[in-house]
Amino acid sequence: MKEFWSSRIRGLTPYTPGEQPRERKFIKLNTNENPYPPSPMALSAIRAAADEPLRLYPDPDCTQLREVMAATCGLKPSQVFVGNGSDEVLALCFQAFFDPDRILLFPDVTYSFYPVFAALYGLQYRQVPLDEGFGVPVESFLAPNGGVVLANPNAPTGRALSLCAIRRILEGNPGAVVLVDEAYVDFGAESAVELIDRYPNLVVVQTLSKSRSLAGLRVGFALAQENLIAALNCVKNSFNSYPLDRLALAGAEGALRDPDYFRTTTAQIIATRDRTAARLKTLGFDVCESASNFLFIAHPKAPAKVLLDGLRERGILVRWWDQPRIRNHLRVSVGTQTEMDALYDALSELVR
Amino acid sequence: MKEFWSSRIRGLTPYTPGEQPRERKFIKLNTNENPYPPSPMALSAIRAAADEPLRLYPDPDCTQLREVMAATCGLKPSQVFVGNGSDEVLALCFQAFFDPDRILLFPDVTYSFYPVFAALYGLQYRQVPLDEGFGVPVESFLAPNGGVVLANPNAPTGRALSLCAIRRILEGNPGAVVLVDEAYVDFGAESAVELIDRYPNLVVVQTLSKSRSLAGLRVGFALAQENLIAALNCVKNSFNSYPLDRLALAGAEGALRDPDYFRTTTAQIIATRDRTAARLKTLGFDVCESASNFLFIAHPKAPAKVLLDGLRERGILVRWWDQPRIRNHLRVSVGTQTEMDALYDALSELVR
Numbered sequence: 001m002k003e004f005w006s007s008r009i010r011g012l013t014p015y016t017p018g019e020q021p022r023e024r025k026f027i028k029l030n031t032n033e034n035p036y037p038p039s040p041m042a043l044s045a046i047r048a049a050a051d052e053p054l055r056l057y058p059d060p061d062c063t064q065l066r067e068v069m070a071a072t073c074g075l076k077p078s079q080v081f082v083g084n085g086s087d088e089v090l091a092l093c094f095q096a097f098f099d100p101d102r103i104l105l106f107p108d109v110t111y112s113f114y115p116v117f118a119a120l121y122g123l124q125y126r127q128v129p130l131d132e133g134f135g136v137p138v139e140s141f142l143a144p145n146g147g148v149v150l151a152n153p154n155a156p157t158g159r160a161l162s163l164c165a166i167r168r169i170l171e172g173n174p175g176a177v178v179l180v181d182e183a184y185v186d187f188g189a190e191s192a193v194e195l196i197d198r199y200p201n202l203v204v205v206q207t208l209s210k211s212r213s214l215a216g217l218r219v220g221f222a223l224a225q226e227n228l229i230a231a232l233n234c235v236k237n238s239f240n241s242y243p244l245d246r247l248a249l250a251g252a253e254g255a256l257r258d259p260d261y262f263r264t265t266t267a268q269i270i271a272t273r274d275r276t277a278a279r280l281k282t283l284g285f286d287v288c289e290s291a292s293n294f295l296f297i298a299h300p301k302a303p304a305k306v307l308l309d310g311l312r313e314r315g316i317l318v319r320w321w322d323q324p325r326i327r328n329h330l331r332v333s334v335g336t337q338t339e340m341d342a343l344y345d346a347l348s349e350l351v352r
Numbered sequence: 353m354k355e356f357w358s359s360r361i362r363g364l365t366p367y368t369p370g371e372q373p374r375e376r377k378f379i380k381l382n383t384n385e386n387p388y389p390p391s392p393m394a395l396s397a398i399r400a401a402a403d404e405p406l407r408l409y410p411d412p413d414c415t416q417l418r419e420v421m422a423a424t425c426g427l428k429p430s431q432v433f434v435g436n437g438s439d440e441v442l443a444l445c446f447q448a449f450f451d452p453d454r455i456l457l458f459p460d461v462t463y464s465f466y467p468v469f470a471a472l473y474g475l476q477y478r479q480v481p482l483d484e485g486f487g488v489p490v491e492s493f494l495a496p497n498g499g500v501v502l503a504n505p506n507a508p509t510g511r512a513l514s515l516c517a518i519r520r521i522l523e524g525n526p527g528a529v530v531l532v533d534e535a536y537v538d539f540g541a542e543s544a545v546e547l548i549d550r551y552p553n554l555v556v557v558q559t560l561s562k563s564r565s566l567a568g569l570r571v572g573f574a575l576a577q578e579n580l581i582a583a584l585n586c587v588k589n590s591f592n593s594y595p596l597d598r599l600a601l602a603g604a605e606g607a608l609r610d611p612d613y614f615r616t617t618t619a620q621i622i623a624t625r626d627r628t629a630a631r632l633k634t635l636g637f638d639v640c641e642s643a644s645n646f647l648f649i650a651h652p653k654a655p656a657k658v659l660l661d662g663l664r665e666r667g668i669l670v671r672w673w674d675q676p677r678i679r680n681h682l683r684v685s686v687g688t689q690t691e692m693d694a695l696y697d698a699l700s701e702l703v704r
Contacts, residue, residue, distance in 0.1 A: 004529050004553060005583045006451050014589030017412050028408070037404035046402040046599065052389040054398075054568040054603070056380070057561070060369050084436055088592045095472075099358050120447075120590040177356050201356060209409070216406040216598035231357045237366030238472040240440045246568035247398065247599040251406070 008122065015116045018319050027342055029333040030317040032155075032184070032294050034213035034269070036336075038251070039261040042214065045254030046247050058246045060237075065249050068256045069221055073193050079223060081232045082252075084243040086183055086207035086220030089232075091117050092239070093203055093222060096231040097177040098123050102146020109134060109325055111155045111181065130157075134288060134296075138165045142172035151181040153189045156319065156331040158290030160189035170199045177228070179203045186211035186266055187273070188291035193223055200225050210293055211266050212255045219244065219252040269293050273334040279344050283351055298329045302351045310350040316343055360474065367468045370671050379694055381685040382669040384507075384536070384646050386565035386621070388688075390603070391613040394566065397606030398599050410601055412593045417601050420608045421573055425545050431575060433584045434604075436595040438535055438559035438572030441584075443469050444591070445555055445574060448583040449529040450475050454498020461486060461678055463507045463533065482509075486640060486648075490517045494524035503533040505541045508671065508683040510642030512541035522551045529580070531555045538563035538618055539625070540643035545575055552577050562645055563618050564607045571596065571604040621645050621686050628684075628692040635700050650681045654703045662702040668695055 002010050018031035037043075062082040070077040083089035094117040098104055104125040106114050118125045128140045134157040141148050148169060153160040170178050180192045182204055192204050203224040209215040222232055236243065244252075255262070277287045277295055288296040298304060307330060308320040319331040332343065354362050370383035389395075414434040422429040435441035446469040450456055456477040458466050470477045480492045486509040493500050500521060505512040522530050532544045534556055544556050555576040561567040574584055588595065596604075607614070629639045629647055640648040650656060659682055660672040671683040684695065 001579060002583070004449055004580060005586075006447065006449055008451075009448050009583055009586055012586055012590050014586055015593060016589075017409070017593040020409055020411055022411065022415070031409055033409065034407050036407065038406050043402050043406070046406075047399050050395050050398040050402065050599075050603075054390050054395070055386050055388065055565040057369070057372055057383055057385065057567045058570070059372055059374065063374070085592060085594055087594070091591050095358065096361050097356055097358055099360075116590050120587070213407040215409045218410070218594055218597040227353060228356060231354070231361055234357075234361055234364055234366055235472070237368075238364050238468050239443050240437060241367060241369040242437060242439070242570055245570040245597070245600055247402075247603075248597055251402075251599075 012119055013116070015113045019317060021317070025315065027316045027335065027339050029335055029339065029343065030319045031215070032210060032333045033215050034210060034265065034293070035334070035339060036213055036265040036268070038213040039255050039258040041258040041261070042251045042254035045250040049247050049250035054246055058242050058244060058249055060241045062244055062249060065253050068253050072256050073223060075193070075196065075223060078226045079196060079229060081222040081229050082244060083220050083222070083236070085209065085218040086181070086205050087113060088243065089205050089220040089222050090179070090181065091120070092232055092235045093179055093205065094118065094121050094123065096235045097179070097203070097228070098147045100124065102176070104147045104149065105141055105143070105145045106149040107136060107154065109157060111151050112321070114149050134159055136161050136165065138168055141169045145173065145176055147176045148173060148178045149181065150178070151183065152192070153184045153187070153291040155184065155292070156294070156321070156326070156329070157288050157296045158292040158294055159288055160291035163190045163192060163195065166192050167195065170195065170202055173201060177201050177203055179205065181205045183207045183210055184292035187270055187293045196224060200227065203228055208252055208255055212262060213265065214251065214255055217248050217251050219248050269334050272337050272340055275337070276334065276340040276344065280347065283348050294331050294333045296329055296331050299351055304328045304330050307347065307350055311343070311346055314346040316346055364471055365468070367465045371669060373669070377667065379668045379687065379691050381687055381691065381695065382671045383567070384562060384685045385567050386562060386617065386645070387686070387691060388565055388617040388620070390565040391607050391610040393610040393613070394603045394606035397602040401599050401602035406598055410594050410596060410598045414596055414601060417605050420605050424608050425575060427545070427548065427575060430578045431548060431581060433574040433581050434596060435572050435574070435588070437561065437570040438533070438557050439465060440595065441557050441572040441574050442531070442533065443472070444584055444587045445531055445557065446470065446473050446475065448587045449531070449555070449580070450499045452476065454528070456499045456501065457493055457495070457497045458501040459488060459506065461506070461509060463503050464673070466501050486511055488513050488517065490520055493521045497525065497528055499528045500525060500530045501533065502531070503535065504544070505536045505539070505643040507536065507644070508646070508673070508678065508681070509640050509648045510536070510644040510646055511640055512643035515542045515544060515547065518544050519547065522547065522554055525553060529553050529555055531557065533557045535559050535562055536644035539622055539645045548575060548577060552579065555580055560604055560607055564614060565617065566603060566607055569600050569603050571600050624689050624692055625686040627689070628686065628696065631696050632699065635703055646683050646685045648681055648683050651703055656680045656682050659699065659702055663695070663698055666698040668698055
């Protein structure tokens, strides 16, 4: 088999996304989706766009959406790039900024798509071990390298890095791009967006999938100085001129125009997260300090795989990786308060 | 400038899509969009999908849409791959099937994205000259090569290749993939889909952008034997797990479930095309025999660039390339009968 496969592709091990059950019978805490529906402004913008103009190509430059996003972040539209979900944006960043002969650095425990992107583009990388408590050892990212990739907050740990630490990494790498993946930043970490005007080597990636309840719409952003955004446009326009359809453009704009809804739902998730963390500790769980919309938990007596299976039997999906260092951990997305109560009840049964 | 750009990216010249004016004052015959709105079934499916489930990731495997497409084409779902527009599908094909050390072949006059994809992935290619009438010289595609890419009907000429010719090319290249880009096939060419079960080296790419009036939705397909589809999934899952949003999935399925609308609008476009071609000939235009939804025209006395500018002044956009061999041609999309009458009137004024 694999006849006709290109040599690069034969050696790839693709990313495995969390399960998306086609029936809706589960309490789904496995892919960090938002438990609240998208903003009504996003939904009505989409419905209005579902009409005759769909016969026409979308704006390849996403001009209007970039303007709204720029205003949301305090940037210029020329500092904003839009892609088909932040995974696509990250992949284009790997192509635009990293070279095969210079070694990339990222943590050993982080978003498992980073090594997959590196393999796809033939890039070498070194995985820097996090410390015992899954903290980022800043010094280790100051060694000579061809680029740094950091999720902040990190996944699947949920731990945030301070802006001060990010500045040290930016200043220690003046010749390489530092890519900060802020998929979860709105749930409690400090965004590096405010550093963009000072650091020509900083790229911040964000998404509407988590805090804006639009995982089903596939919209992600890169935010950086114009020179880096131009590189992304060069890759994008050599790959796919129109990565965002008209409905995604309309819905994304609608969501960004509704900051009140965003603030309310985000605050609710943070409150639920903190309450859940406290309750799980009473059951004996170690709970990583989370600045995200998920909790990374381990129990000293109950193996994670046993809990994973037990939760599934009780209709609750969470995420587990059969990987060194985190084999005894589960990542649990923060759902509604009711869903988290069901999780608590199931776990208290399982660890008893 | 270009500090921090990867070495591959520094040398790229991206594709230039046709103009998408933000105001709707033009008769837009420049990007081969369908003049008729999408099927009402597509629009109502999208409106129904614009709801709470958008908070959840879409099905990464596009299972249901692949089933509907398979039924539409007489294939198995495992022989169908879905991507974010056929440009993305083509780009993934270039990654999946072609290697840097084996030379790709495609015509000198064809879709201008092919050399851009090749440059992005570091592939060598040779552009095979079409004959004087822009026909494909089949023999030239039987030389040893690392892959063949053919648009059928070809763009921007509109000329179709027979299935017999495609079979010769497939049989002459048993060790290389032959990629047949059928973006325009529904307007009068023979599809190579029926050859898929016989040729393990055939990939057919189709799109909903043209004959299904959904350029704004970004949905394309690759159709091939399972082994080749598996290669595409390997690339896709190393790049972006969820390339299609929930609305695109719903709309695409709605469109495919409405074959009557598709047949009616396609027949109307073909009738308008043929009527327009006949009328333009009376003005002295050379009109390439078209099996697509556009006409490739040249006038022996009026330079194409002059016509382009004159049409624009009269509110009509068409496409022109400042390229060898086709510098005196215009590509004109087939619009409604009224739009084509306006085109005819404007051109008859301009060539007088």
